Amino acid sequence: MRETLQLLIYGVQLGVIYALIALGYTMVYGIINLINFAHGDLVMIGAFVAYFAAELLGANFPLAIFLAMLIPACLSVAIERLAYRPLRDKPRLSALITAIGVSIFLENFPRMLPFIGPNYRPFPMLIPFKNFTLPTGAVLNSIQIVNILVSVALMVALTYIVHRTKVGRAMRAVSFNKDAASLMGINVNRIIAVTFFLGAALAGAGGVLYSMTYPMIDVLMGIWLGTKAFIAAVLGGIGSVPGAMLGGLIMGICEVVATALYSELGYGSGFVILILILLFRPAGLLGKVKIEKV
Amino acid sequence: MTTPQETSRPILDVRNLSIAFGGLKAVTNFTLSLPEGELAGLIGPNGAGKTTVFNMLTGIYAPTEGEILFRGENLVGKPTHDYTIRGIARTFQNIRLFKNLSALDNIKIARHPRITYGLVPAFLRSRSVTETERQVEEECLVLLEKLNLLPFADTLATNLPYGIQRRLEIARALATSPKLLLLDEPAAGMNPQEVDTLADSITWIRKEFQVTILLIEHHMQLVMEICNRISVLNFGVTIAEGQSEDIKNDPKVIEAYLGKGGKVA
């Protein structure tokens, strides 16, 4: 029992980070049907921003995470403007290829900068570490607590924005139908930019939380993490905000449990779960199957 | 020349066909019996469920209830291509040509089920394949010529004028060698002259290709002129059935189409 709870804690701590990053994928997909391959790299940028913020300004968690959200968000808006928007009415996959190009660039350009380079860097402790032993015997630490609290807070904030604010309503309108949205007076381009901004901000936060838990960063850290998060988004039903959250949690918990059961194949469990779920629910857990109109 | 006989065995016998989408009944107990060689019309206002009927008659939607007996065989539950292979062809309300292919290639795809060479000869492009392909090309060109589409044979479908696209879609349906042809609003977007030509074409097609035709159309003039019998659908329910004159004067039909004129203002 102690072990089960302990594994659950590990699973949730990983899952909330997947979920944060998956949200960006799902939002961008929901609004312009693009798999934003560069999203994982924004996670990396977020982690590096926090790293340098801590180096230069001291270990101030709120400040670091704020900057780590802001800078990737602005970068993401710029990328959307320069590399994706010109291709919006073009064949859908050309934007995917530019996204791959952007991703290759974001991975390799910082590596060539002398102050970043290819090395693995230790990520600073932004909050003090402390272990708490639960009555059941499982151990919970301060990083995990902060991790889960911040992720949940951000997800609640996002849900609030999407469901309770004007810009959120506009986002949902645009993702349903761009024409209908523009007939409401919504500037569709601006709303798409806002979506990229929010998605990347969450990715940046995800990058910081991930790096606090696994305190090491490098320029390629976003590739695999991004892929996992993307799978989580698909699992939950791509385009669905609660789906991304659910998908992330399921991925995190399943991975940890599968690894504990059979570590030789544990890391592949995410893929197996994905395939099983999609075979039974072809549009993911919370996705909706579209009926084709004839 | 064969004239439709009232007594002939029905080619299509649809019984109590119903379909619901998430609780919403789109078509209820649709029943229709078409004798071989008939040219029938299916009319009704927008959203009445006409296209849904076509979708069920071609296996695109699975009916919740009912039977589709085509030449005595119940087709319900079979995949779409089986309907076509057994002889039901259709066109679409909002033209669904293979846009990036030439008119000729569109027709060739419709010949697909009738082409029998195997996969290995196809890989190697054996003599028999070349020979079959040459024949197919010729058949398709002949068909295009019959429908006055020959000049457009090598034009991409997307670049064809609207009216030609409509005609090409009919040609494509005919290329499947159907026994029953379902035309979904063939006159949509045509001007009166074009509609007149279309009327002649449809009667000609029925004779020339020996097909039974079921027609969805908004253009009442066309329907009244050429159809032997008409079914009227509104809100998924058949509200009238019969000859054109009866239909024209049926108050329920007039109301369904024009609304209760002048009562509001």
Added chain:
Amino acid sequence: MMLDVKDLRVAYGAIEAVKGVSFSVEKGEIVTLVGANGAGKTSILRAISGLVPAKTGEILYKGRNLVGIPPHDIVSAGITHVPEGRLVFPNLTVEDNLLLGSYIREDTAAIAEDMERVFSLFSRLKERRHQEAGTLSGGEQQMLAVGRALMGRGTLMILDEPSMGLAPILVEEVFRTIVEVRKSGMTILLVEQNANMALAIADRGYVLETGRIVLSGKASDLAAMDEVRAAYLGR
């Protein structure tokens, strides 16, 4: 003159859907464009609200040419478009749909007032204000679409096939609403297939056939003409 369309042409690729159409709408009028499927009615409306580019021609709204202006700016200028098929946002609640209608406005208090006004106009929407719009019936969705357009406080409302797919009893209700809306001072451009109904409530009408205007005049005159009837039911 509220709206003055001059020699408008709209093309999709090689296909010209609107072949040089001119018409006008005066302030306070209901003007209707009637015609069969594919006559080009919807294309004209989409060109007015900027959703498709006009190939040639002018769309003068209060003297200002709208050609080339993005749709959201046209909405801000005061034109609200109720699109064909209604296009209410199915995953949003009725209330959120209405709030989206007021997207361009910032006056929260007045928005709330207008929402109450819409609810008083369509009592059924009020009952369902927290329901997702996708769960409404066709007629209720049409009410919502009109209500949503009212929330923009525009001066010209363009309606595309409001009766489509509705039961006759609902059609009547929709048209009654349109008359109500006009009474509140709105100018209306109405596209309809249900010619009898449309001509019954309109001041003036234009009959379209394959991208051209073939007839125009006072609505009551048009309603009496056989040509109009012919365009729908055959001679």
Added chain:
Amino acid sequence: MKRNLLLSLCALLVVTLFGGMAFAADQIKIGVVAPITGQNAIGGQYIKNGVELAVKEFAPDGLEVGGKKYEVKVIFEDNENKPDITANAFRKLIDQNEVVAIVGPDASSTSLAGGPIAQTAEVPVVTTFATNPKVTQVGDYIFRACFIDPFQGSVMAKYVMENLKATKAAILYNNGNDFSKGLTEFFKQSFEAMGGKVVALEAYGGSDIRDFNAQLNNIKASDAEVLYLPNAFFETGLQMNQARKAGITVPFVGGDGWDSPDLPKIAAGAEEGAAFTAAFSHEAQRPEVQAFVEKYKENYGTVPNSNAVLSYEATAIVLKGLKDAGKVEGPALRDAIAAIDIDLPSGKIKFDENRNPQKAAVIMQFTGGNTTYVTTINP
């Protein structure tokens, strides 16, 4: 626009085509293949340092071979740590640049892809860090500067048994990595042959993985007295960090993949007391070592790690081999390297019949964020 692009591409092609031919004849060209981009790019930097230092040291102003003075030119090629790209890099160095020998690459997988090409072309290769025994079995032109998996694994087993007095070990290894898998197998073999028991064997699926909590949870539940982590330094750093956070208190041991000044930074104190096998210790008091460490510090500001040392040594072996051979030619160089006898920082180096160096292993330990020398274990 399009034409210009095409033209410039053609021009580029021509430049690369003929560029290689413009060099003077009295040059000795040595190729270095290392990851400059991709997952292991950090390794490439150390290799570059090591090679440059060796050239400075052994051929400060050219190299005299057979009575003639040659300029030594080192050509670095990126292999992205991928086998197919390595094959291209080897081909380019051999065919375009006509190098006389190749130093690197640093992984068994890439060495196995490049090796056959060099073997056929009769260009000697001294890989720096390819520890898989199969690497040198490709042919008689393939040498290595490091020791092989079995040796390191058994050395550590012996140390655990005798010095730490532990009989129950847990292993956490990377099953996507040949080095990690090799060490695991040979450690397990030797340890069990000596009467020990591996009580927990946990794997993870690649260097991208950063979460080891599930595996560590299993290890914690076992009664292991020591945890063997035969992984790369950055992975190990995280593993130690997570293990201590999870409450695992047993000592850590590992292999020469640990040898990086970055490990203690990432482990953030969790590495204290952990011991590992290495080819070299910068603390050893031998004068060769001290001289090397000094020079390295002087040039690059840090103490050298295994990567740097091994590439330094591989380059030194090639340069010494050239001198011994007396001519700039593949077969002669091969024979000279096979017969080499040279004193290098990690000791006296001689190759056995499988072209593996006979060298001793040292056990190192982390104390206070630095490595300290514990003992030397001879083969």
Added chain:
Amino acid sequence: MDTLRKYLPILGLAAFYVLVMALRKAGVLTSYYVQILMFAMINCMVTLGLNLINGFTGQFSIGQAGFVAVGGYTSAAVTTLLLPSSVLVPALRPLVFLVSVFIGGIVAGIFGYLIGKPSLRLKGDYLAIVTLAFGEIIRSLIRLIPQVGGPRGFSGIPRYSNLLWIVLFFGGTIWVLRNYIYSSFGRACIACREDELAAGTMGVDTTKYKVMAFTIGSAIAGVAGGLLAHLLGYLHPDQFNYLKSIDFLVYLYAGGAGSMTGSIMGATLLTILPEMLRFLSGWRLVIYGIALVFLMLFRPQGIYGGKELPFLIPKIRRPEGYEGGQ
């Protein structure tokens, strides 16, 4: 005249081979260039296979590297474990190699079928992510098979591949694919891409043709894998991770989906480009990334999207009076 036209591609290919060999003899082309050329042709084959799935049949698969791995490992297992060159008289080696490559293709095709059959009811990006997942699962399974080296990689594969073999297989692939695409089967695939629903009403069994395209595309990848295995003499599971699949995807869409010419151009150009940029060292991937973005911004349909060189389209003679002009 017609016979000449028919054999022109074969002559062209032969001329290409002779030219490359002559240039090599003359010292203009070193074996470095020849090797890049061989990699380029192998990449072309994989991309052509992917093009059949993505470009011609309109399915979105991004797990192609997995099938290259299956083909490569299978073929290498035949020549290394089953019939190693040491037990064969030299004359038999090419035959064994040939057979092994075909077996690699067939096994990859079977994998393609088994994976495609259940997955192809998924649409668009859902299909894509499942193919990616399958590719990764294949890779992690290979790691667990010690007979083929597991994570240490499969070494000691006889290096049977050479320019001649690769040119033959490359030419063969183009020929067979061209024949397929311009047959009734190929048209059925294209119909699925253009409009799956309409294709069904034309009597095309859409599921069958989607699975068929997937199987053939995978089989071609498998053949290419066999050639690669015997060219490198070594295989490593990580060589076939999903980033490799993304490479093929980039070749395909940069070249232009739905065009064989495009696939050949895309794969060749993008295989050669990083090699040509070698002098930039670490900057070359930076440039590569930017180049991709610009390529797509200026040619969203790819280099040669939607077009085809004439010799890749089989000519059918039309009867008198039907020779319609363009």
